Amino acid sequence: MTRVLSDYAPEAATTWNAGAVHPEPEVATDDATPPTADEATALLTRVATGDQRAFSDLYDLIAPRMLGLVRHVLKDHAQSEEVVQEVLLEVWQTASRFDPNKGKAVTWMLTMAHRRAIDRVRSAQASRDRDTKIGIRDLGRDVDTVSETVEISIEHKRVEKAMARLSDLQRQAVELAYYGGYTQSEVAEMLNIPLGTVKTRLRDGLIRLRTELGVAS
């Protein structure tokens, strides 16, 4: 694939999830301002009414982030694009379900993408080396990743810092589960520890992460 640099616009992006990433300048909208988190919600609301133009903008906002996450789990680029395509169509179909009172639009879409990615990786485990590169420190810095905006980079550091506040064992369990796509039972087996211990580590680790990231509980 062609590597495309982002047209990073620092003055326009005000929040971490501003999504100031335009991997395909040639298909970017006329709107020079990258969508903010609130715009993601606004776009999704318009998409729910069948607005294809809003969907086009939403694609620009979310597709590179979805692909980043899905490929981190799946590794294989072609399969990851297939999954992202499925998720995007699911977003189109189910946009009316999104409830802004129950979370951020970006979270809603990335949750769908993560779910599909782990479904795929579990259905095709043999085709993938599941033991490599699952940690936060290994988050894709591959040659064809889009250049990050300062905001995304800051956000990455923030998550990395929050992850550093977990105990090593908690972090390992959370990373294996979320980025590795392993079930809690598989994690227990891999680490040769009781399932109950894995559950406790996941729970305590995620609570700590939630606190460190300042997400309201």
Added chain:
Amino acid sequence: MSSLSNEQLETAAAYALGALDADEAAEFELVLALSPELQREVESLREATGMLGAATAPVAPSPGLKQSVMAQLAATPQLPREDAGAQLAAHAAPVDPAQLAPAHTLAGAEPATEIPAPIPMSGLAADKARMRWFARPATIVAAAAAAVVLFFAGAFAADLVRPSSVNQQVLAQVVAAPDATVASSEVAGGATASLVSSESLGLSVMVFDGLATLSDDEAYALWYITGDQISPAGLFTVDADGQTVQVLEGEFVAGTIVGVTVEPASGSPQPTSDPIVAIVTESA
């Protein structure tokens, strides 16, 4: 701070991280659908896992991907906002009636030989038996169709629409029916039972949470009680977590009472013990 059990909190965390396998996730989603408090917990945990997701470096999709997705929009129907029932219906896999094995088989217990036909009851025995069903007052909350959909749809409808078992597929269909009704009741011992039913489909499904496990020689029995007739509606057992979804055998008619008793594992033609719960449905 919370009335959620430690186990529920742990399961919520594993769920938010995607660390449950398909069966575990399906079971949890049913509990989730019934607990607004648990839903709030999962939503909050998901904001944290969402940030894990957002922390990965963005990757540029192939130039053709956008075109491909955009080209499919016109042919991809969107789910309407108002009619949540139709949303579920649009996703629910069609259920092949032939797949509907007897409940006791689905539950993993020994198959019983034959389901006896309803036996009309009369006289003293009937009165005595009927009295059992009302001896234990139950809190019953019946809701209209719209509320049923809210009850199950919420933010988690997308999870319910990928059911992993036949029982759950039927549940999704019943929930999606325009005349779906739900009634919930406490079960002795702190468990909850919810009956989701649809007269137009002639189906009802019991969703239990916290039901005690039984000894190997016992099973839970479901009964449809209409007037003087008590008809067996299937046997089932529960796993250690006490959560289960059970489609009732036979045709559901509005106004029927649904009862649950503990019976020998081989089943009984008529109830032999007091009901642990009885749910009265409203007449059509």
